[in-house]
Amino acid sequence: xxxxxxxxVIGIVSQNIDSPxxxxxxxxxxxxxxxxxxxxxxxxxxxxxxxxYSVFNIGAAYKTNFAxxxxxxxxxxxxxFNKKYWRDVGAFxxxxxxxxxxxxxxxxxxxxxx
Numbered sequence: 001x002x003x004x005x006x007x008x009v010i011g012i013v014s015q016n017i018d019s020p021x022x023x024x025x026x027x028x029x030x031x032x033x034x035x036x037x038x039x040x041x042x043x044x045x046x047x048x049x050x051x052x053y054s055v056f057n058i059g060a061a062y063k064t065n066f067a068x069x070x071x072x073x074x075x076x077x078x079x080x081f082n083k084k085y086w087r088d089v090g091a092f093x094x095x096x097x098x099x100x101x102x103x104x105x106x107x108x109x110x111x112x113x114x
Contacts, residue, residue: 027064031076033057042089043096053085055101070113078105 035055042048059076079102087101 027062029061029063031057031059031061037085040089042086042098044091048096050086050089050098053083053101055083055085056080066112072111074107074109074111076107078107079103 033056035057036052038052039049040052042050055078057076057078058080059074062073064071064073082104083101084103085101086098088097088099090097
């Protein structure tokens with residue numbers, strides 16, 4: 001098995017707060033994912049082989065209403081444990097290649113609807 005991705009929603013918390021002047025609603029989603037690849041040969045002759053790997057990802061998304069507009073804040077960490085792995089291997093036009101996988105990466109984003 002090679003190149004399998006699993007994504008899970010760990011939990012969702014939602015709350016509505018009603019007040020006469022400021023209705024507020026928000027929700028929090030916790031996310032996780034696993035990327036798995038089995039071992040594979042790094043050349044067409046089958047003499048060089050790289051091991052399989054599993055990479056774990058986590059994240060959160062917080063959705064709220066800000067200044068009357070739907071707003072979502074997202075934070076993700078890919079390769080949580082900073083695993084070193086060969087993302088892709090193979091041969092092209094007679095040349096063998098190995099691509100190193102990405103190190104731990106953090107991302108933050110905001111979506112503001114108007």
